[in-house]
Amino acid sequence: MRFFFRSKQFKIILSITLGLIIISVTCFFVGGRLSPQADILGTAAAPFRAALTAASNGIKDFVSAYTEGNEALIKNAELENEISELRKQLADYEKVLGENEFYKNYLDIKDSNPDFAFCPATLISRDKNDPYLGFVINKGSTDGISANDPVITEAGLVGYITAVGLTTSKVATVLSPDITLGALDNRTNDSGVLTGTLELAESGETRLYNLSRSCSVAVGDYVITSGEGIFPSGLLVGSIQSIGSDEYNISIYAAVKPFVDLNEIRSVMVITDFDGKGGLKPEKGK
């Protein structure tokens, strides 16, 4: 064994490991950036991932059209085989129509929040080891995205940017315990703190805790951001599914189901700028 520790192979392994530890520590203290080697390779692989994700979404749509028994879509698919040119035109038309609908919904948000600056992005890959459904989008620092930028869809809040690369960024969702944001009950204005737990993430929910015992929140109420922390105020988060008391009976908490279906996200908007940006940063978790 002592010959191994003197060998050239051991020295190579040790020096690479030490180098990676130094990079990790540097990235941790700098914060919000991908490590250099992951950034370079992630940037190189991004177009392939985007193409494959687009292809797999197309296949999923096609399969779901059949399995859901949508006769019109099946008929359309049969006709598409016969008239390929028309199919292409139809696909282009539907794509434009979908995009128009997508941007129209954001325009409504933009109208009510003129201070918001948006950057549209597409999901290109998921971290399958992350039970909180974190994912990677196809936009990075070259598109004006920076760490801690909020991420939304037309349905509501998705999460925030945890790390930025040149052309890709990682997003942590509202299910993650990394997120700690101030939130309000839209009906009663009762405020609390929203953060995720592993148990609730399994059922696709997150937790609004630190609610006063005298509050009057009810199942079905909408939860919105309060503007504390890194998120602007008034963003829809989800609806209250159940209410419980903490283990010491000091305060109550509510399980919140996000309005956004985090399993089915394909496109998102990153809010790159808004009035009051640069609030408290989320606590460093995972």
Place this chain on the structure above:
Amino acid sequence: MLQKKRHPVLFTVNILIFAAIIIFQTSEIIDIGIKNAEPMLILPLLTAYSFFSDFKGALWAGLISGAFIDSVSQGAYCFNTAVLMLLSVLVYFMSNNLFNKNISSAIVLALLISALYYVLLWFFFYCIHTDLKGSAAFLLKYALPSAVYSAVFIFPFYFLYKYFKNLREH
């Protein structure tokens, strides 16, 4: 002087296999997860590759695959780069010094490597930061089932790389 034979076709095929598995692993093409068990296909692939490879091959395969996985993993800076490199050289050393080169050894190594990877992932990202209940839940509900499920995929990769080894030698 004995000169090492080069196999550009096998080298290219290897790169394509790794690229396909990495992109499959990090894209939403087909979900082959069963409940909470999500297989990490790169682990049995690296095990099979390092099992028949030389030191440099195992080292580079672990490093590059790890860097690709780091580019999509939440919270990880160099975790996968370092761990996959260390695990693939561990497979190289164990397969050359402690094990016979047969399918039983490959299965044991695949289970060991998958378990080690998930235990390290749990230790660095859940054990330290999450409460006891949450970290135990991750270990038992996600990590261990995923480790066992990942190791199952050693069978196709083992026979593939055994075939490649035979091609190289003849």
